Amino acid sequence: MVAENRLSFHVPEPEVRPGDEPDFSDVVIPRAGSVPRPSVDVDPKDIRDLAYSIIRVLNRQGEAVGPWAGALTDEQLLEGLKHMMALRAFDARMLMAQRQGKTSFYMQHMGEEAVSCAFRKALNPGDMNFPTYRQAGLLIAGGYPMVDMMNQIYSNELDPLKGRQLPVLYSSREYGFFSVSGNLATQYPQAVGWAMASAIKGDTKVAAAWIGDGSTAESDFHAALVFASTYKAPVVLNIVNNQWAISTFQGIARGGSGTFAARGLGFGIPALRVDGNDYLAIHAVSKWAIERARRNLGPTLIEHVTYRVGAHSTSDDPSAYRPKTESDAWPLGDPVLRLKNHLIVREVWSEERHKQAEAEVLDTVISAQKEAEKHGTLHAGGKPSTRDMFEEVFAEMPPHLKRQRQQAGV
Amino acid sequence: MVAENRLSFHVPEPEVRPGDEPDFSDVVIPRAGSVPRPSVDVDPKDIRDLAYSIIRVLNRQGEAVGPWAGALTDEQLLEGLKHMMALRAFDARMLMAQRQGKTSFYMQHMGEEAVSCAFRKALNPGDMNFPTYRQAGLLIAGGYPMVDMMNQIYSNELDPLKGRQLPVLYSSREYGFFSVSGNLATQYPQAVGWAMASAIKGDTKVAAAWIGDGSTAESDFHAALVFASTYKAPVVLNIVNNQWAISTFQGIARGGSGTFAARGLGFGIPALRVDGNDYLAIHAVSKWAIERARRNLGPTLIEHVTYRVGAHSTSDDPSAYRPKTESDAWPLGDPVLRLKNHLIVREVWSEERHKQAEAEVLDTVISAQKEAEKHGTLHAGGKPSTRDMFEEVFAEMPPHLKRQRQQAGV
Amino acid sequence: MPRMTMIEAIRDAMDVAMGRDDNVVVFGEDAGYFGGVFRCTQGLQQKYGSSRCFDTPINESGIIAAAIGMASYGLRPCVEIQFADYMYPAYDQIVSEAARIRYRSNGEFTCPIVIRMPTGGGIFGGQTHSQSPEALFTHVSGLKTVVPSNPYDAKGLLIAAIDDPDPVIFLEPKRLYNGPFNGHHDRPVTPWSKHELGEVPQGTFKVPLGSAAVRREGSDVTILAYGTMVYVAEAAADEAAVEADVIDLRTLLPLDLDTIVTSVRKTGRCVIVHEATLTSGFGAELAALVQEHCFYHLEAPAIRVAGWDTPYPHAQEWDYFPGPARVSHAIREVMEA
Amino acid sequence: MPRMTMIEAIRDAMDVAMGRDDNVVVFGEDAGYFGGVFRCTQGLQQKYGSSRCFDTPINESGIIAAAIGMASYGLRPCVEIQFADYMYPAYDQIVSEAARIRYRSNGEFTCPIVIRMPTGGGIFGGQTHSQSPEALFTHVSGLKTVVPSNPYDAKGLLIAAIDDPDPVIFLEPKRLYNGPFNGHHDRPVTPWSKHELGEVPQGTFKVPLGSAAVRREGSDVTILAYGTMVYVAEAAADEAAVEADVIDLRTLLPLDLDTIVTSVRKTGRCVIVHEATLTSGFGAELAALVQEHCFYHLEAPAIRVAGWDTPYPHAQEWDYFPGPARVSHAIREVMEA
Ligand SMILES: Cc1ncc(C[n+]2csc(CCOP(=O)(O)OP(=O)(O)O)c2C)c(N)n1
Ligand SMILES: Cc1ncc(C[n+]2csc(CCOP(=O)(O)OP(=O)(O)O)c2C)c(N)n1
Ligand SMILES: [Mg+2]
């Protein structure tokens, strides 16, 4: 008998750690415009390749090229740019507000603005997102008032959620934004259930599920794919692969599979990867997937390939686990800059107008902030009441809660 | 705007229902010997096709053909046949015992005997199975005493599990058979953990995980694949696709994916499908996967394609949800018959010797049964004590349990 | 009024609810074509189509998550978990999601779902077909928990649960499906067809959530019970030859505290019985409340009779099950205290 | 003796255990390279290598399942769940598997794992970073549940837990990581470096599971508490100007009932405090036991002070948290009863 080799334990490690030179040479980036655009009723079997490529529209010169280009007007693109700028400015102000003690916690989108802003514009009224904490672009691009977002972040007297929820875990039925959960992945299969309901009722609405790269490891991811696949639910399953899950790089969740999109293949669900820093590409791919859903062709999985430039949250310091300059080396660039350059190439934008727009956006954010702060911040000024704490546990307050509210003296 | 079509809800349905003519015309069965045998260190990417085919060795003429044939001696094959016959006879007697009220419950293997019997012979001593309730062949082919299985089924005074466990949920560390759980899928990721431990310790043991087609829908299936993929754990992930999960056909769990094996592809885990009624094929494929694991090449997924001929359990009546004669129409035949025919073709077996062997096997089972029944059956004769009920909740009994045991008067 | 088993009554409740309201949908493992392993959903797919009653993949978390998503859309899912013992994979969806969606969205999204599950022992089901996990739900703010003990209540409570705007856990004592089992496993059980509580009104009728039923009245002692234990309590009271108030709680949360307190203040003695393991069982909450609210009326401590603190065994079913002997022993204990 | 924070003491316990026994492995989300979001495992990967301390995918069920498999192999996993609020996806593995493997295999397979998780509120963590789910573990036969309240105990209990042959749930009150917070959120907290219980012996030492500590003695009333509530109880006793026995339970299961009963029989009065929601909280079990075992010594009902029966809110942190004002109010109530 051959002497057997001993086993050894394998733990995936990122290419680089703090102190090392950032290195993305293993990330294969296909040329913009090089990935074909199948028709929406394609047999999923015939587009398995799309799970291993990246659909891109904007090239290095800032031009929109290839079969996924051409869907958006100048106006729509300018609007998209402003949404991303607004989200970035909003993030900056709220980060600062958190540092000033005006709230307990904040989570920013830096580098990922295109994903949620572009996706939102591909939806119809009545469609519903089941977002994570990093898709505030769905609200901003959907026209939700910034001041209400701030009221929520501040848990102030006008907080639509009455101080009950952690900052950034917004909720707005009207704006197609399902109440965000603090628990990862739980809402992915809920989105499928919502989509099943639309099909059961014979309606035309579709759902969009959202999850991070790290959270695809959660078991509810599987529940969602199983149900979506079995019932051909009209849902778009988004994975935002921003390379990191707090301190763990995407290799920990991805394991031996080439990409996160590949997870869809075992379910017969068409899976596309898209340049998550390319507003045009995201919009085009989202449109495609949403159309599939609405035409009763079933679920689509989209992996948005992007990069988390900032810290995970205000409680995190990424310099402990990755090189400080890693984001500069990220090969897909910055989504705001790329759309800005495209608009300049298109000759509908300029450096000056961009500067001016930046100032305008900042003004808007600041005045919303002033307005919100009139109604209080977490530890100062107006706030939700203790009574609010006891409300909405149930539609009707049962006797034991009434007793407790009384004990609390409110 | 184009008028949108309304969505409709899709629920997969089997081809036929009670009263209909059985129909497996949609089940594609490749010719025996037609699927290539890659080397064990093949790049998983290069064998994705194996997840959509079926590896078969025994052809219709009872010959062993193709690259997966040739590993087993006459003696080994004869032993395999006897294991399967023993399991079948064991099942028949225990089913009857249940009907006689000697135990509360039983689950049989009819049609699936080859899967666990052949797999067991591909393992080394020290390897560990994490089985479901339908892999008693692992014990029988491993030489575990039948009488101990019966003692467990009867919950009698010699029950190794002291009456604590439901019938057939055996446990034997010595025989590489992890305590079976009544909860589906939970043990799939535990097997991965066991395999990780072997790698962490630098040992040479591998684990085998077991799950049914229906249970692949459970979320713990995902947990197992994620961990196996990330840590390249030395584990064989078996799926026994016997076409049914109680009353639901495999389409409910499988959804839009072509096969269950395909689920492995999204994790970069090589996935093979094997004719689950072909002892030789199962043995060869299992050997291949176990070798991969032992050579530190990581996990392999095997889908055993078979058919549950009997009822799900003694609590089930399949005539309510599938045609009574469906099993006769199953295109992969009967595993015992097929191996028997092969041995006859090999000229080491005959109809007479088979008959004789059947009688011998029955004798063995009956005498084991007599022996077991001396020590009691569920409602009669010797039984575990009330004291046993209080033992082994913890290694050392804490005060509150001692108090309760005292209250119970034992 | 027609006579029904508990299974028929539960099926009838769903039938009535589905007939009245298109938004009521029913699903679960084996719950569609086959009609459920206990046959509670039999015939519903045939009657309402497979968009209204269907089979699901074996994924309890997915079942509840889908129900939550549907409820937020506007449907009213009434789903089946095959055995309460199998609800654990869905526990996160129930606790972290269903129970809190109304609260965290300030009522923008709500979760009117019913989660039915067979509960309790007495069928030689071993560790995984016998559990009584009610206390794992009563500890969770935002859930209602119901345990019917007879066909009449089962139908009335289930319709009330389906109509309820919040998530309801509906635990069906499987040992009662066919008759009022009282723990005397060696004696025949009266079928529901011969029991007055097997008389079930036709069409819509409700038993309100949050109200207990006094099954029999007596001044010696109060016995608090629910599910199968109601009949065990009655048998035990007979055997102990006491006049007992036997209170069938029916709903554990919201709890009908008034009925409990009124009775215990009257009798001064209290025995609490349930099948679930003793420690941190719902009986702990009941004992805590009883001593809190009736301290000055109590002649003896409130005593709990419950499943032992072990996993539910197979062979030792009747050693584990808190039957009439153990309950009557406890009754005598509080009577003599 | 060195002074340590609770984080350092916990880390030191794992360091000692890993140093003594190759079979001890540590893993969890962000627990490897980074050393955990609370930094409890910092440095362990560097010291023991990534086969002994490593990052996991974000799948709590997978973490516990892997630990169970490893334990059955012979390792002694000590794993981290990032927040107790995130243990629900693993609840099935904990309840249906870890807790029962010894029992169902008659001791052939065992499950010596420790599941560490930060618990409790007081950090404006909202619904999903503040929960106290201990009662969901104490109801499950086969689990031990530990809640340390200071660095000394944290180290001694954690080493005892790792050495224990059965699964142990180890709940770390996160508000105590850096000092003995007593609920007065508007006052500075003494750091552990200035507190005597911040003195932690070096090397191996154990605090046995199942023994409570009497933090201060008094004859007026018994206060039962654990975790953060120990300091709240002490502050409340001061504010109510009573001489209290303050009992830090340390281990909820197995429970040190003798210490409780001795104290309550002496004082005749009992206040029970915990952060978890009231209904079906562990306080219910304590109240039930106290009245059962001390009925004839009690001058007043045992009173519970606990989190309200609502999800844990964000802005209303200090309205929800059962701080010294509510506890001293309860003390006065039992004193006057
Ligand atoms: C069930 C659960 N487990 C753990 C956490 C803690 N947690 C919050 S965010 C996070 C990382 C998520 O990473 P990813 O999914 O990649 O999303 P990203 O933050 O990168 O957008 C973790 C582990 C949680 N919120 N819920
Ligand atoms: C968590 C859980 N859910 C549900 C069940 C009930 N149940 C027992 S076996 C079974 C069907 C399993 O089918 P499959 O996985 O195909 O295995 P097979 O019985 O065909 O071997 C179900 C639903 C269970 N035991 N555990
Ligand atoms: Mg991420």
Ligand SMILES: [Mg+2]
């Ligand atoms: Mg099956």
